Amino acid sequence: MSRPFKIPESVLVVIYTPALDVLLINRADAPNYWQSVTGSKDALNEDLAQTAAREVFEETGISCGPGTILETGLQDWGLENIYDIYPRWQHRYAPGVTRNTEHVFGLCVPEGTPVTLNPREHTGYLWLPWRKAADACFSPSNAEAILLLPQFAG
Numbered sequence: 001m002s003r004p005f006k007i008p009e010s011v012l013v014v015i016y017t018p019a020l021d022v023l024l025i026n027r028a029d030a031p032n033y034w035q036s037v038t039g040s041k042d043a044l045n046e047d048l049a050q051t052a053a054r055e056v057f058e059e060t061g062i063s064c065g066p067g068t069i070l071e072t073g074l075q076d077w078g079l080e081n082i083y084d085i086y087p088r089w090q091h092r093y094a095p096g097v098t099r100n101t102e103h104v105f106g107l108c109v110p111e112g113t114p115v116t117l118n119p120r121e122h123t124g125y126l127w128l129p130w131r132k133a134a135d136a137c138f139s140p141s142n143a144e145a146i147l148l149l150p151q152f153a154g
Helices: 048-060 087-092 130-136 140-147 149-153
Strands: 009-016 021-027 037-040 074-084 099-108 122-129
Touching: 009 048, 009 140, 009 149, 021 048, 021 130, 037 048, 048 074, 048 099, 074 140, 099 149, 122 130, 130 140, 140 149
Parallel strands: 009 099
Antiparallel strands: 009 021, 009 037, 021 122, 074 099
């Protein structure tokens, strides 16, 4: 059974602590590609906050959906990035789809929040001060979002 093509609309979720330490995760399919949580909508009508909460849980084990203690910590930053899909991941999208629209969210979590990675997706994680986290990201839009953290965390 072949997998359906990815929807070219996704979320980027910057997970951070009150001290502005940022969680980065290392992609399993691209060693040393450190990033925040990212992921595409599962359905065209999926709400972006729902996508963000689902992806955070799938990739880190952190539960922030409706009815959870962290629900209010998930914030839509109202930012949108449109970028060319990296050639290495182009095959996941329908023929002719070359650009993705990414919606940026932040999630404030308490210091010491446990992280449980999905080993099919990520091989490691680390918490870094926000400026160092931005420097460590492979994705320019991810780095830019992290650099905006102080203004959104306030």
